[in-house]
Amino acid sequence: MTGAGPLFDDGKADGAMRTIGEVSSALGIKPHVLRYWEQQFPMLEPLKRSGGRRLxxxxxxxxxxxxxRLVNQEGYTLKGAKKAIQSAGASGTTVQLADSAASVSPTPAARVASDTVEQLRAIRDRLSAALEA
Structure with missing residues (x-):
């Protein structure tokens, strides 16, 4: 993940500041979730303009x-994702975060949830095939 690269198609430079609405739209994360994550992850500190506008x-x-990625794709809890990010060190680069996150195992509940999702997908595929037959 390279930050603000191909996610944004708004004509702004890659390093340009984005509003919470732009980030929300590009990543498919609701603004209230982003605001909640700011509370849970102290290292996530967007700039705040007058009136509380986040950049x-x-x-x-x-x-x-x-x-x-950690929470919604790899099944980490917020606490586990925070620990994985913090263990990446103070440098905070995306590559190091990804490497560090790979070394921290998902919780047992996350593994069960992942297995359950796979089982449900297999059931869905079997039902779909049965309806087509």
Missing amino acids: YRAEDVALVETIN
Whole structure:
């Protein structure tokens, strides 16, 4: 993940600041979830303008992408994702975050959830095939 690269098709430079609406739209994460993640992940600190308008820097967007991947794709809890990100060290680069996150195992509940999702997909595929026959 390279931060604000191909996600945004708004004509702004890759390193440009983005509003919470732009980040929300590009990543498919609702704004209230982004605001909640700011509370749970102290390292996620977008700039706040007068009136509380949030502006996300490229590194903020990269961090949101990492949190989203850990929580919604790899099945981490918020606490587990926070621990994985913190163990990446103070440098905070996306590559290091991804490497560090790979070394922290998902929770047993996340593994069960992943197995359940796979079983449900197999059932869905069998039902779909049965309806087509």
